[in-house]
Every structure is written in C-alpha cells, then in structure tokens.
Amino acid sequence: MHIPDGYLSPATCAALYAGAAPFWYVSLQRMKRAFNTQMVPLLSVFAAFSFIIMMFNLPLPGGTTGHAVGVGIATIVLGPWASILGISIALIIQAVFFGDGGITTIGANCFNMAIIGSLATYAVYRLLSGRASITSARRVIAAGVAGYVAINLAALAAAIEFGIQPLLYHDASGAPLYAPYPLRIAIPAMMIGHLTIAGLAEMVVSAGVVAYLQRSEPALLKRTAPGASEQGAPEHAAGNLRPVWFALAALLILTPLGILATGSAWGESPPFPTPRGLRALASFWTAPMPRYAPPFLKSPAFGYLLSAMIGTGIILLVILFAGWMANRRSR
C-alpha cells in the first residue's frame, strides 16, 4: 500500500499533503499537552517499533504470508493522535531512507495508513469493545476487526486516489500520465489483496498483540479503554448489548417500509425468458412464507413485520444454540 513516486500527480500529492497537515498539527498539539517532555522519546521509540513491525513476515491462513502496518496496535496502545504521528514518522523514514513509498507521496501514504488507519481503528475498536474488561476476549476480537477494517479503508482510499488519476491526467493521445487504471479496475485490484492478505496480517498482529498484552501487561491497554476494569470481571452482556437490542427492535418495527418502494429488487426476479434448468429448479423447494408474505395473513405490512420477527427469531435461536454447544464442549 506504500504508494511510490510517479503513481500520483503532483496536484493529488499536494492535496493529500494539505489534507494530512491539519491532522499532524492537531496530533502534535495534543501530544505536547498530554505527554509534555515524554513526547519525544515515546513517539521516537514507538515509530521505531512500528517500523520494525512492518518488517515482520506473518504466516497467514492459506499458506501465504503478509506484512502488517502496525497501525491497529499502535492506536490501541497509544491512542489515535499519537498513532497518527508515530506511523507517519515510520512511513517518512521508510520512504526517505529505505525507498519504500515515494517522497512526493509521503502525504498520501500518511493520509491513508496513518490518519485513516488510526482513526478507523480507534472508532471500530471503541465501538466493538464497549466497556468490556481489559482482559475480555471481546477486546481481542475488537482489535482484530479494527485492524482489518482500518487497513481495508486505507487501501480503499489509495485505490480511489489511483482510480481518479486516469480521469484527470492524460496526455494529448489519451494515454494516462500516472496510475493508469480507472476506479472500476483500481478498487477491486487493491481490495482483493487487502481483503484477503494484508487485512488478515493486520488482524493477526492486532488481535495477537492485544491477547499477549492482556496476559502480560494489561495496563498498556488502558488508554483506549476508559471505564473498563483491568481484571477479568464478569461482563454483563445483556447490559452491554442493550443498545443493539433497541436498534434491532427499531429495525423490526420499520420493516414494513420495505414494501413502500415500487417494483422489485434488481437481480431478484428470474430472467425472461426463464431458462429451462432454472424453471425446473424453481419448484424444488417451496418456502413456507414466500416473498415475506405468510399465506394466512391478508395485511402485507403485518406479514412483512411478522416475517422479520420470525427471521430474526430463527437467527437468534441458531446463535444461542451454537453458543450453548460451544460452551458445553469447552466444559
């Protein structure tokens, strides 16, 4: 994801330097206030740590290997502002000294990986971990998901930056001057590698390091876990999940809105003329409530609502049953 020189136009590079500058400024001010004289050694050592983590070759499921950026763990331990600066510094040294990433694209790389990556990690980690205790398994999962989402959002930003180049910059013959692929190619090309390999690498490092810190140094996880207890206090899952239950109830009540729209959803109706094989398979299974309209009800709105309730209920029952089975096996 380290964009080299020559892939982005000077104007795009300048815009992304300008976009990154306010975040760097705010991060620097916040760090000065929060850490005072400790800021310089803390950021230096952490930037060096992030640099080394980017060199670790991680074995991934499926037999491949990948490199993490370290933005997930840096944000969870230091907070988003310090992570923005730490990862930016590591990226600058990588670009200038080791030629990994370009000099004109330092702003773009920092914007994608350090800024979007840190803020996305923080938002997802806080949202998913809630007030779970420091040693909770939920924090490990939240860290893994946060790292995965952060890297993929950063990759998406890079893909958009690549994809707009041929739209904006080409020579007289129409040849693209910078990254040559339009959005419809750049986005899938970038995302396939990141959704499968790079995202997994970040997920493994973020979740693995949080699990390690929970066992050895839980105090390091406190900065981004306000209100969480350090010891593994039992969690009140129902209390933590209350907003989710309310949101689910609201969505259930709003389901009849789905029948207000005219026409049918694209791609859900069989093609015309219907191929013979498709016609033969169509009668293979008859749903008990076809088209979300139970045959015993006359009101379409109520039928829709009832279908939503039954569907949600079945999903919850399956999950509860799976959880019960998993608990039984672990005992």
Add this chain to the structure above:
Amino acid sequence: MGSYIERTIASLIAASERAAIAEQVAFSKGALQRVDARVKVAGLFALIIVVAASRRLGVIAALFVIAAILAAASNIRMRRLAGWVWLPVLFFTGAIALPAIFLTPGRPIAFFGVIAITEQGLRAAAFLIGRAETASTFSALLVLTTPWPWVLKALRIFRCPMIVVAILGMTYRYIFVILQTALEMFEARQSRTVGILPPSERRRLASSAAGVLLSKSVQMSGEVHQAMRSRGFRGEIHLLQDFRARATDWCWLAGFALLAAASLWYGR
C-alpha cells in the same frame, strides 16, 4: 518452520546491512558527497517533483540518465543501485503496469490473439515505470551520499518543525536498537526450535514477538525519557547548525535549479 524464523532473521539482517552500507557510501569520497546537505536535499527533492510533473517520456528518460551519471560520479556502484533500486522498482511497478498495455483503450499497434496492445497503454506503462525508476534513483542518491543526521538537519530549510526533526533523528537510531532486540529474540527462538512448527504456532510466535517488542519499547521509552530528564531536557530542542555553504555548493544549487527549470519547461 525453521525457514520462517530464518527468513525473518534474514530480512532484519538485510535491513541492518543496507543501512550500514548506505552510511559507509555516504562518508566515502564522491561528487555528491562533497555537496552541502541542504543543497542536495533541495536539489534532489526538486528533481523528484519535476519527474512527477513531466508529461514527456523523453524528459523523464533524460533525467534518469543524469541520475545514473550522478550515481557513477558519486562512487555508487551500478550493480548496487540495480539491486537496491532499479530491479525491485522494475518488478513491482512492471507487474502493475503490464496489464495497462492491454487494458488501456486506444490505437492498437500489435495483437496477442484477440488481445490488442494499444499505443496509449504502452505510453501509460512507460510513464509509470519511468517515473518510478527515476524518482527512486534520485531519492536513493540523497540517502547514499548524505549521512542521515545531515539529511534531517537539512530538513530545517523547509521549515520542518525542530521537534519533528528531533523525533525523526531519534526514531532512526532506535530503529537499530529495536532491530537488534528483534534479531536477538528470533535467534534465541531459532536456537530452541526443533522440527517444523504448524502455521498457527508460527502466527502465535509472530504475535508474541510483536507483543514482547512492544513491552520492551514502552519500557525503553520510559528509560530514555528519564535519561533525557536527568541531562536537563525540559522540552526545548536545540540543533547544532554546522553547515557552511561554499562556492561549489552554490554552483551545484544553480545546476540543480537550471536542470529542474529546463526539465519543467521541456516536460510541460
């Protein structure tokens, strides 16, 4: 599995060696090594921007040739430059640029079965590879002919905040301290590993290594902070400015400016 640890150790050693060689070359005698660091930072950064801005392949090619001549005059072996910069950039950018010669719409100039190579596609690939190679060569010239602390001090001419310069300098030094720690950890693990570890165990090993490194880094930052405080650090940063531009440095600056302006003019 032994190969996993060995590969990690090899990549850590390679980074260390590369930095050591870069420092050695930076202190050797050569054309660019004699130039004031501020002139080199300003001149080479300007040329990198010009490479990115140029809309003519001929200008980019000419700048590449000039970069290679500067490298030869600065005692940088072509084989080293090829191994460190040219070939990795060619493989990476070439792999990205290759499909463009078929996918870019335009005038077909050759056919591979039903797939056509277009003139616009070839030009797009040439722009991408040419720019990446030339900019990387200029960027390598800076690092291979200038000790890192001088590069950082020279950043002050761009009004880079002093605190950022200090953090960049300290980070660079601590990269090698943490690199050494990581190397020792993996070597210790390698000496205790017999047989092949399954992939899940390798992942656990990598995560634990990262976790231990993180704990050590936090501890180290605390110790460094205490050491700085004990030496009187109160948050103010002072950098020694010992640069002195000579007449030859002004000539180099004029040369860089002329080259950048001419390339910008012909490449527009």
